[in-house]
Amino acid sequence: MITLSAQSSTPMYEQLYTQLAAEIRSGARAPGSPLPGRRTMANQLGVSVNTVDAAYQMLAAEGLAESRPRSGFYVQDTGGMLCPAPTAPLPETVPDGPAVREPAPRYDLSTGSIDTALFPARSWGRIQKELLYQAPELLQRGPMQGDEDLRREIARYLASYRGVVCTPEQVVVGAGIEYLLGCVAHLFAGSCAAVENPGYTRSRTILENNGISCRLVDIDRHGLPAEGLEACGANLCYVTPSHHFPTGVTMPAWRRAQLLAWAAARPGRYILEDDYDSEFRFSTRPLPSLQGMAGADGPVVYLTTFSKSLAPGIRIACMVLPPHLLKRYRQDFAVYSNTVSRFEQETLCRFMAQGHFTRHIARMRLAYKRRMETFADALRARLGPQLTLDGTRSGLHFLLTLPGAGGERAMVQSARAQGVQLRGLSEYYMARPEACRPDTVVAGYAALRSEDIPAVADALGRAWRPQTHSTCVPPASMV
Template sequence: MLHLTTALDPASQVPLYEQLYRSLVAEIRAGQLPAGTRMPGKRSLAEALSVSVNTVDGAYQLLAAEGYLASRPRSGFYVQEYPSLPGEKNPGGTGEPPETAAKAGEIPADGQPVRYDLSTSGVDTGLFPFRTWARLQKELLYTSPDLLARGDPKGDVQLRQALTEYLAEYRGVRCTPDQIVVGAGMEYLLSLLAPLLTGPAAVENPGYPRARRVLENSGHSCRFLPVDEGGLSVTALAASDAAVCYVTPSHQFPTGVTMPAPRRAELLGWAAARPGQRYIIEDDYDSEFRFDTRPLPSLQGMAGADGPVIYLSTVARSLAPGIRIAYMVLPQHLLPAWEKRYALYSGTVSRFEQQTLARFIGEGYFTRHLARSRVAYKARRNALAQALAEAFGPAVRLSGLHTGLHLLAQFTGPVPPDTVLAEAARQAGIRLAALSSYYMADSSSCPSGTLVLGYGALEDGLCSSLAETLKKACTAAWEESSR
């Protein structure tokens, strides 16, 4: 029988027929199943994979419908010609960055199932308030047909009013609804903001790669500034020629450090030295999840409604990434420039979604949802930290646990590069990232052997097995590197 490298995961939420379909697509596109190859019979493949004939038939029918296979009467299924696409990877690796790799239960192009999703973008979709959200949206669908009409390009005023009140109470942001712009994701809003600002942009190193990409795509040259235990170095910023500073002060990504009040004051002083010429972009991406200490107020709140700070945040982590709602608070003096450039643009977020979120916030459901989510995520963080400590003992040092949905695990002693550890983890079915992958310039200061572990999407009962699996993978990597 034809040898297939198919690997199916019965515990996955992805149906077996779809797992088989994806795995075969990957092999056909990679050239491992060349054109003209006769596929195994349904019964023989079902027996070899310990699945039902219906599972194999479902996968074959999908492949035939999409042109990957052709059915020949009384002969079976045959692989069709598939031309290589420009830039398509050869067998042995997907070439995908950490942000776009497969999630738990999915089959990446290399056929390796992801058993544990430790991506920093993952959230627990089981915490999503399905009933409340559905009820609010259903009521709007039946009672507000006017929401089918075009809305304000900055977002519906009801949502901007709800966000104004929420941000004032919980983040100390000082603004009016007119200063808020709602858009489909932080990258989209940043791409609209960037042309309003001039000069080189400073970004944290290590930092958020997408922000750097958006700024460069918008014409800003980037300066990569070091991060220490207090966040971005203002000394390095002052020595640079940057006129814009993109920063994550409440929970630096990915190191997890919090910028203390004195340094925040220094940063604001840097911008205030040249009014109207220097700006700070404050990315407050996950400040809702602070577990052990009270959060510091936002930089925007310290600077004031017409200060040099542009505030950015999103509901991607507090609700779900699929709800593409982010928001930006502009200084008052930038509003005329915004209106001149974007007044004729259309809004990018469904008005029904906007109004649902407005009611969700205004009627108190959002704060209750966050309180429940904090309890769940804190318990998961504790369980993961305990499992790692039990598995590795003093060989691992954890940091960045106080805020957000990821932590750093630094392995002590003579260890191979973190990229080697990350690859070993991937081979074991663990999706995570090496800390060095977030350095956009000099990485000599990157702590050796450090992995970034997101636990938002990690199932509660998997912490112990994850830790043991990671230990085996790291041990094997250590032994291999020491030979």
């Protein structure tokens, strides 16, 4: 018997539909039998005809009933293809990860964060507000490569500050380096790429996920060696010459020339230049890009992102394609829409055109330099002369080496116990971890508040200082 409740939060037409559907699925209403007329059913239940009609229409839409002109609704003959409606409630969603989570660290020295307090919220927000009222055309779909005005500003900026030689037509805007690197990988599907070791594990994964096999090449103190490229047999080279991650090595001009000579020696060889952290060089102006050395039609695909200079959440990056690859890109991606909001694109365009971006970079560079120097001084004062810091001239992290602190793994764990999160250098080795420098961790300071620096240095001192002053007694296994 069908009963409806006016007190239920479920609409009555849905209650009626649910009960009729259950009767049909269970066989209580035989195939071909008529359903009560809408007025009859409405009178029986004390509801409106529209309520009954809505329930019947839902049954018809699901194939449980059919409407016959001038006759009414009949139970549909489904040929036994209907499954009984589930009678038990669905299980609750199980959250990802372990049931018991460790508390979040008090201080995060990871390399993927920035200081959000440095974001130019006032000028960025003012531009966005103006666009919402003044540029309704941005609600329409834009060009596949990104809006032309933004590409023109990016080309102008890259030419001035990175020595990139390109036209706005060669610039492609996309939602992050990962997306753009996947697009590039598509253009070289089936190729083999040399990847820096240590380096970005994420970049290797993206390349392999898009059909590129990877060969790991150990870097030296000048970056990726050309002889390693030749030996591995790759036709692509993924490299971070301006600021290698995570070591911070800057590739000198002569080594860059060797890489370009390798690419030019055989048709089909290309360099994928990720210009990581190039804006944050504290002592000298960065060397020109590999793309600029090779020229507009050279064998270099240039990639960079605004995630560190603005914010990771804005998701704006760009790449510069040589003309012969650009033609292929336009053919293969012609039906794709651009992945960056046009309001974000135009905001960045005006932010750059009005001079805000260069001033913002200058302020950030000064702020991060002061923070790095303060942090480095605090660590040296707390951890003593055995401490070595490398990579302090550029980027937003440095390598911290402390012999006698128990080794990398113990350093990471004891720091975590003191509320400080950081990673060991060996975590970035994708092969041959035995080549990793011992007793070394990677410390990012971009998201570290200046007022927290003394507390972080004290916490690391408590974590590592006891081991540095212990007497040199060999372990029992070595006696």
